[in-house]
Amino acid sequence: MRRSDISGFYKLPIEERLRLLKDFAGLTDEEVNILKKTGALELDSANRMIENVVGTTELPLGIATNFLINGKDYLIPMAIEEPSVVAAASYAAKLARPKGGFNTNSTEPIMIGQIQLVSVNDIEKAAQEILNKKEEIIELANKQDPILIKFGGGVKDVEVRKINTKRGEMLVIHLLVDVRDAMGANAVNTMAEAVAPFLEEITGGKARLRIISNLADRRIARAKAIWSKDILGEELVEGILDAYAFAEADQYRCTTHNKGIMNGIDAVVIATGNDFRAVEAGAHSYAARNGRYQSLTKYYKNEDGDLVGEIELPVAVGTVGGATRTHPIAKIALKILGVKTAKELGEIIAAVGLAQNFAALRALASEGIQRGHMELHATNIAVLAGAKGDEIDEVAEQMIKEGNINVQRAKEILEEMKK
Numbered sequence: 001m002r003r004s005d006i007s008g009f010y011k012l013p014i015e016e017r018l019r020l021l022k023d024f025a026g027l028t029d030e031e032v033n034i035l036k037k038t039g040a041l042e043l044d045s046a047n048r049m050i051e052n053v054v055g056t057t058e059l060p061l062g063i064a065t066n067f068l069i070n071g072k073d074y075l076i077p078m079a080i081e082e083p084s085v086v087a088a089a090s091y092a093a094k095l096a097r098p099k100g101g102f103n104t105n106s107t108e109p110i111m112i113g114q115i116q117l118v119s120v121n122d123i124e125k126a127a128q129e130i131l132n133k134k135e136e137i138i139e140l141a142n143k144q145d146p147i148l149i150k151f152g153g154g155v156k157d158v159e160v161r162k163i164n165t166k167r168g169e170m171l172v173i174h175l176l177v178d179v180r181d182a183m184g185a186n187a188v189n190t191m192a193e194a195v196a197p198f199l200e201e202i203t204g205g206k207a208r209l210r211i212i213s214n215l216a217d218r219r220i221a222r223a224k225a226i227w228s229k230d231i232l233g234e235e236l237v238e239g240i241l242d243a244y245a246f247a248e249a250d251q252y253r254c255t256t257h258n259k260g261i262m263n264g265i266d267a268v269v270i271a272t273g274n275d276f277r278a279v280e281a282g283a284h285s286y287a288a289r290n291g292r293y294q295s296l297t298k299y300y301k302n303e304d305g306d307l308v309g310e311i312e313l314p315v316a317v318g319t320v321g322g323a324t325r326t327h328p329i330a331k332i333a334l335k336i337l338g339v340k341t342a343k344e345l346g347e348i349i350a351a352v353g354l355a356q357n358f359a360a361l362r363a364l365a366s367e368g369i370q371r372g373h374m375e376l377h378a379t380n381i382a383v384l385a386g387a388k389g390d391e392i393d394e395v396a397e398q399m400i401k402e403g404n405i406n407v408q409r410a411k412e413i414l415e416e417m418k419k
């Protein structure tokens, strides 16, 4: 019988893990060789990043063009498997250029570390005690990371919140940490763990969780762009405003609307080796901050009748630490962007999110998105049907011409071509 409780899998050499995996899953030699064949991220490095490694996986890396952000030109690396995303972002950025491209700004890179205190006898008194000892708490936390302090980061403030839960009242302490160019989870978690015993001592309570919050609402990036009505046409401006109104009024639509934004955001976050789960969690939570799930972008007409688009969301990304410096592609992606700080990277990411959303709404409000998808989709189907080399484009073109794109038809066309 196949069993998954393999003791010490993590201690085995990769070759041995692959042998076990081959037996377990009935992999062929060819499949095992595919697993062994890595790209830029070598097996040895991957094996130091996570546990139980047996290979690496790849995504296409594309470059979005045309981005003019705060008067500076950027080429944007995007890692994503979905057709049309890179082209759409580039197109939106192109249409934004005549009115100056994107303008961005952001807050300081402040992340929140949470410490949960339970079994506190006198909550009011404990809260006051914590505030009285704020300076000592900050000093203790900052001792954990002298390098961050050297670069101007560290805990900037301490906040105390009382929350009602189904297990009674709790005190939640927030450390507001300026994490400079890091994503910040490591620094913040270390600090939260370090101050917890002191908080217990001051309050007589019991510290439970000590962890960063991914609702990074003190680390906000904003971007704005104007799309000229002379380029879009008045009808399209109205169409995009209707699309935006739809998203604002309906959560089913709004989720998809924000998903389109995240197409662009995640692609840059992944290309630069950042934690896309953290950015995703933060974005959607921020979208619901008013008690209702809302759009991360907004659109309106200015006095000239041009379309103005704006985006605002937390973007917790770094340019140091984690995979940003250990993944060879991430390092190159950061070099292509030429960013100097995490703040600049966050703003670029916000601009890409806005561009992506504009592009989706533009397409949806006019010809629909399928036309743009067709070409790459047809190519993928041709490959699935077994087309190779020049056959791929020929099969794809034929299917597009017929308006009939599926594997069965691709196979038939291939057969006919081979006759």
Ligand code: MEV
Pocket: 082, 256, 257, 258, 259, 260, 261, 263, 360, 361, 364, 369
């Ligand atoms: C597809 O990945 C993204 C869109 O659905 C976004 C949207 O509907 O706004 C096109």
